[in-house]
Amino acid sequence: xxxxxxxxxxxxxxxxxxxxxxxxxxxxxxxxxxxxxxxxxxxxxxxxxxxxxxxxxxxxxxxxxxxxxxxxxxxxxxxxxxxxxxxxxxxxxxxxxxxxxxxxxxxxxxxxxxxxxxxxxxxxxxxxxxxxxxxxxxxxxxxxxxxxxxxxxxxxxxxxxxxxxxxxxxxxxxxxxxxxxxxxxxxxxxxxxxxxxxxxxxxxxxxxxxxxxxxxxxxxxxxxxxxxxxxxxxxxxxxxxxxxxxxxxxxxxxxxxxxxxxxxxxxxxxxxxxxxxxxxxxxxxxxxxxxxxxxxxxxxxxxxxxxxxxxxxxxxxxxxxxxxxxxxxxxxxxxxxxxxxxxxxxxxxxxxxxxxxxxxxxxxxxxxxxxxxxxxxxxxxxxxxxxxxxxxxxxxxxxxxxxxxxxxxxxxxxxxxxxxxxxxxxxxxxxxxxxxxxxxxxxxxxxxxxxxxxxxxxxxxxxxxxxxxxxxxxxxxxxxxxxxxxxxxxxxxxxxxxxxxxxxxxxxxxxxxxxxxxxxxxxxxxxxxxxxxxxxxxxxxxxxxxxxxxxxxxxxxxxxxxxxxxxxxxxxxxxxxxxxxxxxxxxxxxxxxxxxxxxxxxxxxxxxxxxxxxxxxxxxxxxxxxxxxxxxxxxxxxxxxxxxxxxxxxxxxxxxxxxxxxxx
Amino acid sequence: xxxxxxxxxxxxxxxxxxxxxxxxxxxxxxxxxxxxxxxxxxxxxxxxxxxxxxxxxxxxxxxxxxxxxxxxxxxxxxxxxxxxxxxxxxxxxxxxxxxxxxxxxxxxxxxxxxxxxxxxxxxxxxxxxx
Numbered sequence: 001x002x003x004x005x006x007x008x009x010x011x012x013x014x015x016x017x018x019x020x021x022x023x024x025x026x027x028x029x030x031x032x033x034x035x036x037x038x039x040x041x042x043x044x045x046x047x048x049x050x051x052x053x054x055x056x057x058x059x060x061x062x063x064x065x066x067x068x069x070x071x072x073x074x075x076x077x078x079x080x081x082x083x084x085x086x087x088x089x090x091x092x093x094x095x096x097x098x099x100x101x102x103x104x105x106x107x108x109x110x111x112x113x114x115x116x117x118x119x120x121x122x123x124x125x126x127x128x129x130x131x132x133x134x135x136x137x138x139x140x141x142x143x144x145x146x147x148x149x150x151x152x153x154x155x156x157x158x159x160x161x162x163x164x165x166x167x168x169x170x171x172x173x174x175x176x177x178x179x180x181x182x183x184x185x186x187x188x189x190x191x192x193x194x195x196x197x198x199x200x201x202x203x204x205x206x207x208x209x210x211x212x213x214x215x216x217x218x219x220x221x222x223x224x225x226x227x228x229x230x231x232x233x234x235x236x237x238x239x240x241x242x243x244x245x246x247x248x249x250x251x252x253x254x255x256x257x258x259x260x261x262x263x264x265x266x267x268x269x270x271x272x273x274x275x276x277x278x279x280x281x282x283x284x285x286x287x288x289x290x291x292x293x294x295x296x297x298x299x300x301x302x303x304x305x306x307x308x309x310x311x312x313x314x315x316x317x318x319x320x321x322x323x324x325x326x327x328x329x330x331x332x333x334x335x336x337x338x339x340x341x342x343x344x345x346x347x348x349x350x351x352x353x354x355x356x357x358x359x360x361x362x363x364x365x366x367x368x369x370x371x372x373x374x375x376x377x378x379x380x381x382x383x384x385x386x387x388x389x390x391x392x393x394x395x396x397x398x399x400x401x402x403x404x405x406x407x408x409x410x411x412x413x414x415x416x417x418x419x420x421x422x423x424x425x426x427x428x429x430x431x432x433x434x435x436x437x438x439x440x441x442x443x444x445x446x447x448x449x450x451x452x453x454x455x456x457x458x459x460x461x462x463x464x465x466x467x468x469x470x471x472x473x474x475x476x477x478x479x480x481x482x483x484x485x486x487x488x489x490x491x492x493x494x495x496x497x498x499x500x501x502x503x504x505x506x507x508x509x510x511x512x513x514x515x516x517x518x519x520x521x522x523x524x525x526x527x528x529x530x531x532x533x534x535x536x537x538x539x540x541x542x543x544x545x546x547x548x549x550x551x552x553x554x555x556x557x558x559x560x561x562x563x564x565x566x567x568x569x570x571x572x573x574x575x576x577x578x579x580x581x582x583x584x585x586x587x588x589x590x591x592x593x594x595x596x597x598x599x600x601x602x603x604x605x606x607x608x609x610x611x612x613x614x615x616x617x618x619x620x621x622x623x624x625x626x627x628x629x630x631x632x633x634x635x636x637x638x639x640x641x642x643x644x645x646x647x648x649x650x651x652x653x654x655x656x657x658x659x660x661x662x663x664x
Numbered sequence: 665x666x667x668x669x670x671x672x673x674x675x676x677x678x679x680x681x682x683x684x685x686x687x688x689x690x691x692x693x694x695x696x697x698x699x700x701x702x703x704x705x706x707x708x709x710x711x712x713x714x715x716x717x718x719x720x721x722x723x724x725x726x727x728x729x730x731x732x733x734x735x736x737x738x739x740x741x742x743x744x745x746x747x748x749x750x751x752x753x754x755x756x757x758x759x760x761x762x763x764x765x766x767x768x769x770x771x772x773x774x775x776x777x778x779x780x781x782x783x784x785x786x787x788x789x790x791x792x793x794x
Binding site: 487494 | 679683777
């Protein structure tokens with residue numbers, strides 16, 4: 001490839017065309033000895049390129065290029081094929097066959113782009129611009145030459161900066177062709193500056209030639225002459241026939257414009273001389289046109305006509321309408337193709353963007369789904385935790401209320417136990433003085449009685465004395481009565497406090513209740529002849545004998561039944577005749593527990609005093625009718641048996657005392 | 665019959681003297697009083713061959729009635745004196761202990777003097793018959 005590049009640069013860079021001819025001969029010799037197809041292709045392309053660039057033996061250039069192309073296609077050597085086609089397009093442009101040149105060039109551009117052959121893409125782009133220049137389509141020329149800039153840095157050459165200067169030079173030429181000298185100048189100056197700074201005669205030659213053209217276009221003939229002469233000097237020095245002919249032609253035009261016909265003839269003949277070797281049809285046409293004008297101005301009309309005719313023939317050949325139409329068609333197709341490519345690219349980009357959006361959307365949706373799942377899981381866990389917490393809270397609250405209840409019961413039990421102990425202590429202490437009170441009051445009664453008898457025997461009839469003795473006797477009676485009351489209370493207290501003397505024995509609880517029910521009823525009847533109460537029993541005969549102290553439980557039964565009878569009796573006193581006093585005893589076995597219910601339909605117990613009924617000395621009975629120790633004592637006895645004594649009551653509907661005793 | 669009443673309550677003397685006024689006047693019964701166990705024991709040892717009935721409370725400070733009972737039963741000449749213990753109501757434990765120590769009878773506070781008199785008469789009758 002580097003060899004090709006060197007050949008291509010020849011158009012700006014090479015200095016000695018004749019030296020190229022010698023090189024071609026050497027290469028031909030090498031080619032005759034080369035055995036590999038790849039090597040042959042490289043040599044064929046090299047030789048063809050040198051023929052083409054040297055603008056000598058153009059037909060040979062085409063022949064070698066075709067040989068290289070055929071062999072490359074045969075062995076599928078892409079690079080070889082690209083280089084061969086580049087040489088062919090170059091040949092066709094030089095010979096004025098623009099349609100063929102353009103066809104090959106556009107095809108090569110597509111291939112080079114496809115195979116990322118950036119060097120050939122760069123050179124073929126420049127070639128395409130020049131094809132459009134040859135066709136006079138300077139806008140397209142500029143378009144292609146401007147594409148060189150982004151390509152200039154896409155590959156490495158052994159000539160640093162040359163690719164960029166080629167781009168600057170080509171763009172400057174395109175602007176000049178479009179008659180935009182100011183724009184051209186900005187690019188041309190860069191090239192000129194590069195030549196000066198690097199003391200590079202090639203770029204100095206090329207830069208000054210273009211500067212001359214620009215100044216000529218800007219009607220600055222002095223500057224134009226200045227740059228053209230530098231360029232011509234360097235072109236002659238480096239035997240650049242193409243530039244010699246072009247520059248000489250340009251200088252001749254300037255002299256012609258100034259009316260210096262002889263000088264104009266001198267330079268145009270110089271150009272003509274070089275063209276005899278290069279045969280560039282465009283340059284030939286320009287020279288013929290200038291010569292026709294010069295001969296015309298010298299009134300040599302035959303010569304003028306002859307050159308004019310040559311010019312017209314060449315011009316017709318270059319600007320053949322069919323060829324132009326074909327080229328334009330190709331150009332149009334290329335434009336369409338480019339547009340299609342652009343459209344395809346846009347569609348591909350659009351599709352890519354769409355796919356990207358879809359992927360992003362899918363990713364976002366997946367992320368959201370993951371987040372949603374995590375939130376859902378967290379929420380579910382939280383809900384579970386909350387349910388668990390609620391359950392635990394409920395359990396804790398239940399336990400707390402049970403604890404509070406137990407604590408209250410314990411406090412109550414403690415109170416009652418301490419009260420019981422206190423009661424026992426007090427009872428013991430009171431007992432002795434109370435006995436004295438009772439005994440001495442009793443003795444007083446006897447003494448008063450004795451005094452009365454003595455008075456009677458002594459026949460002392462004093463009304464006041466008798467009255468006083470009666471009062472004393474009555475007082476002693478009262479003292480004794482109330483002393484007996486107090487003694488009964490103390491006895492109850494001591495009963496409450498004393499440890500049970502009985503022993504546990506297996507007892508039929510149904511029989512025990514039945515016995516004490518009758519005992520209590522007859523006791524009530526003994527006190528109150530009018531007492532009537534319906535007694536009902538509902539005994540569970542499956543209850544086995546249970547281990548209890550029968551005297552103690554009997555005392556409990558007696559207390560409860562007595563209370564029930566008292567309650568119904570009180571209600572009967574207050575109620576109409578329709579009221580039927582009823583006391584009922586139900587026994588049931590519930591698992592390992594015996595439940596005994598003593599039910600009455602009396603007045604019930606108000607809720608305000610329900611908590612106090614098991615306290616010692618609490619009674620609702622009138623003074624003298626109850627000590628308030630019965631239920632307290634019963635409570636203690638049941639507790640001592642490992643059971644429970646509870647109450648369920650509805651005010652004005654009756655009460656239900658429940659004894660729970662363990663079966664074992 | 666000589667009766668020794670042992671009780672830490674001093675008013676017991678007045679009570680017994682008034683309750684048994686006629687029996688004391690007739691010489692049927694004579695009462696001596698001791699207000700502690702030790703005092704009762706001293707009194708008991710000072711007596712000679714005379715039959716004595718001891719009527720003792722159990723709950724006393726210092727030597728209790730039960731201790732006194734044990735000492736009398738251990739130290740008294742044969743036959744031992746009749747010892748009646750006075751127990752508080754419901755004092756079941758003391759009652760059982762006294763029985764084991766050889767108490768002859770029990771009286772429960774508050775004292776029922778009619779019952780006491782009947783019991784004393786029965787003892788007198790029994791002694792006289794012997």
